Amino acid sequence: MFAGPPKIIESVVALLVPPAAREHVLGDLRERYAGTRSYLSDAVSAVPGAIAGRMLRITDWQVLAMEAGALYLSFLTAAWATLGAAYLCQHGDFLRLLLPVALALAALVVSDVYDSGARRTPVLAAGLGVGCAVALTEGKLALPAWILCSGGALGVVLISTVRMWFPPGGNRPRGEVL
Amino acid sequence: MAKADSLGQFEQLVLTAILTLREEAYGITIHEKVRELAHPKTISLGAIYVTLDRLEDKGMVASRLSDPTPERGGRAKRYYHLEGVGEIALQEAAVTAKRIWDVASEVWGRGWGREEGLCLPVRPK
Numbered sequence: 117m118f119a120g121p122p123k124i125i126e127s128v129v130a131l132l133v134p135p136a137a138r139e140h141v142l143g144d145l146r147e148r149y150a151g152t153r154s155y156l157s158d159a160v161s162a163v164p165g166a167i168a169g170r171m172l173r174i175t176d177w178q179v180l181a182m183e184a185g186a187l188y189l190s191f192l193t194a195a196w197a198t199l200g201a202a203y204l205c206q207h208g209d210f211l212r213l214l215l216p217v218a219l220a221l222a223a224l225v226v227s228d229v230y231d232s233g234a235r236r237t238p239v240l241a242a243g244l245g246v247g248c249a250v251a252l253t254e255g256k257l258a259l260p261a262w263i264l265c266s267g268g269a270l271g272v273v274l275i276s277t278v279r280m281w282f283p284p285g286g287n288r289p290r291g292e293v294l
Numbered sequence: 295m296a297k298a299d300s301l302g303q304f305e306q307l308v309l310t311a312i313l314t315l316r317e318e319a320y321g322i323t324i325h326e327k328v329r330e331l332a333h334p335k336t337i338s339l340g341a342i343y344v345t346l347d348r349l350e351d352k353g354m355v356a357s358r359l360s361d362p363t364p365e366r367g368g369r370a371k372r373y374y375h376l377e378g379v380g381e382i383a384l385q386e387a388a389v390t391a392k393r394i395w396d397v398a399s400e401v402w403g404r405g406w407g408r409e410e411g412l413c414l415p416v417r418p419k
């Protein structure tokens with residue numbers, strides 16, 4: 117019988133490690149197990165690397181730039197239709213529109229990293245990003261909830277279209293080194 | 295002949311570890327070997343995973359999952375091996391390092407760097 121970490125701790129670490137790396141990373145951590153404290157220390161050192169490795173591997177920066185453009189266009193259209201160009205120029209809202217875009221992009225990248233091969237749901241990821249932005253409606257960077265919702269809905273349509281042409285992760289063609 | 299990407303210093307260490315470990319190159323053993331090679335620098339296990347992912351993405355190493363083992367809680371090991379491009383890149387890096395070593399030895403003297411630990415060059419008079 118081999119000693120191992122408490123189940124609860126191992127389950128939490130398993131949740132944090134991206135599914136594609138889960139098998140070998142958890143195995144490596146278990147092999148090095150020499151007590152709960154050392155296991156936690158190893159996990160803290162290994163998990164960020166496993167996440168970053170997966171993120172760099174599956175993220176296509178050109179497609180991410182296209183997705184950023186599509187999202188910004190969505191929020192810009194929603195803001196333009198609601199407030200008008202003059203209001204946007206006066207209040208510097210062109211820059212404030214970057215907040216929901218950044219949050220939605222971050223949510224998309226994280227959802228790709230933790231994707232386990234099931235059907236992708238950019239709706240969920242973009243929704244999460246917009247949700248975070250709505251949660252910040254009290255702050256200085258706040259945008260009206262209506263712009264966030266309509267811009268988010270348009271963004272989901274555009275992101276879905278981009279992802280139909282350029283599927284995320286391993287399905288994308290990769291460049292050869294030779 | 296195929297032209298390989300140039301390698302960073304850490305990538306060279308990881309490729310050298312895989313080269314020396316041969317059939318036994320997986321996360322833990324690679325980490326131990328890289329720590330040995332990079333002494334006295336501290337190397338985290340996470341840095342090894344990021345680099346292995348990057349090297350695999352560049353086509354310099356390939357990996358396969360082994361059968362699960364009980365000492366790993368029924369989890370598999372991911373074994374890595376060098377691909378041709380990785381071997382060429384490592385050879386180029388080694389040749390460059392050898393050239394640097396030769397020139398440095400000429401300037402700083404043959405005895406330079408023989409002792410383990412911090413090696414400060416002796417400036418020629």
